[in-house]
Amino acid sequence: MRQLSVPADPLQRYDDALGGGDTAAITQLVQGMLAGGVEPLTVLTDVIAAAQREVGKRWQRGEWTVAQEHAATAMALSATKVVEEHVQLRPVTRGSVVVACAEREWHALPAMIVHCALRAEGWDTTLLGASTNPLRLNQHLQDLGPDAVAVSCSVLGSLPTCRRFIEASTAVGVPILVGGPAFGDDDVRARALGATAWAADAQGAIAAMDSLPTVVEPAAPLPDEAAAEQAALEEDHRRLVALLRERWSLVAAVTTPEADVLHSVMDIADDALHQILHAVSAALLTGDHRPIPETAAWIADLLRSRNGDEMMLRELTGLICAALREYPLAGELVATHLAT
Known part of the structure; x- marks a missing residue:
């Protein structure tokens, strides 16, 4: 040939x-x-x-x-x-897998890559796409009876909904594989949320699928106090972002005639506020504090690349501590792990 x-x-x-x-x-x-x-x-x-x-x-x-x-x-x-x-x-030679993005996760490309990688290895994959509603996943679990579920989660704000996917899948005994930047570089957050397995990339997903158990137990409950505070913080997210937007000097700076020196900082100001609060929420949910300093480093890098003042990150730390007075666990995490 x-x-x-x-x-x-x-x-x-x-x-x-x-x-x-x-x-x-x-x-x-x-x-x-x-x-x-x-x-x-x-x-x-x-x-x-x-x-x-x-x-x-x-x-x-x-x-x-x-x-x-x-x-x-x-x-x-x-x-x-x-x-x-x-x-x-290619012929189907293995079992069936439902591949989805966690709700609020609009980065569809990673899930699509995993879907293609597994299909190339003979798995019968069904791709649900971006921001899959947990109810939709439940319906597919009932209708398709897959051998496994694979979920992609790129942003920290989607970890709470990924937990709901884990609960839905394991409740009917179906193993669930998770991955994506929101889970970091190891399986700590995945294990904390009750996932069956974690993969760093598409190659890892293929290997992990080969070692999944046939049936799993329901995911264990999360720690009550931290889970309750995380849920309350999630409900209060929009109010907190609005409050921080009013008080952070970065936002005020880019609304003045001199704002040109900051280039596109305004484009990332709101994103930074959302991401740092999502990082605090993720730390509460998983018990892993690393999302907080990692997100702080990301914000600092954005400020540097756009000629912003890195002191604004220190200012933001104080503002967040003040805004989280009603959330003692979250406030302690910020005070301990966001200080620069």
Whole structure:
């Protein structure tokens, strides 16, 4: 059989096409790699996912706008759909898996990559897509009776709904695999929330699926006091963001004629407030304090890349401590782990 040629330096070619907004070139590149015998997992992880990580870093450094990032994501989704069409031609040789994003999780690409990776390995996958409602997952559990559930969670604000997925899946004995940046670099948060297994990436998801038990026990209850405070904090989230927005000097600074020196800081001010409160909520929910300093470092990096004053992060720490007076556990976490 004649071996088709594989495009040279596919990651660079893919990245060049991203920068030029050339979806047709990306489609042609991915099709050429698959036709040339490159494994779908390699295309997914070494090209599409690798390029998308660099896109995120460019936004982080202030080199790309939100619009450019969104356009790149749309092209990555198109590229992944090409891989999906390819792997759907492979025979099903294993059990069935429902793949979903936690509710409030709109980053659909990671779940789609896992869906394609598992399908390439012979799993019969059903992809539910972005921000899946727990009720919808329940319905699929009843209708499809899958052998496993796989959930992608990129943002900390989706961890509470991911816990509801874990409760729903394990309540009927179905093992659940979780992954994504919201879970960090190890299985600590996954175990705390009662997940059956955790994977760092698509390759890890394939390996984890092979070792899942057939049936699992319902997830254990979360610690009462921390879970109650986290739920209350979640209910109060919008009010707290509005309060901090009024008081944080970063927001005031970008509404003055001199605001140009801060470039696009206003674009990230609200995001920073949401993310730091979500980090506190995640720490309460999982008992893992690391999301708080990690999010603080992320905010500090954003400020540096946009010529903002890092002292504004110290100011924010004090504002959050004051705003969380009614939440003793959360306030203690902020005082201990957000101080810079």
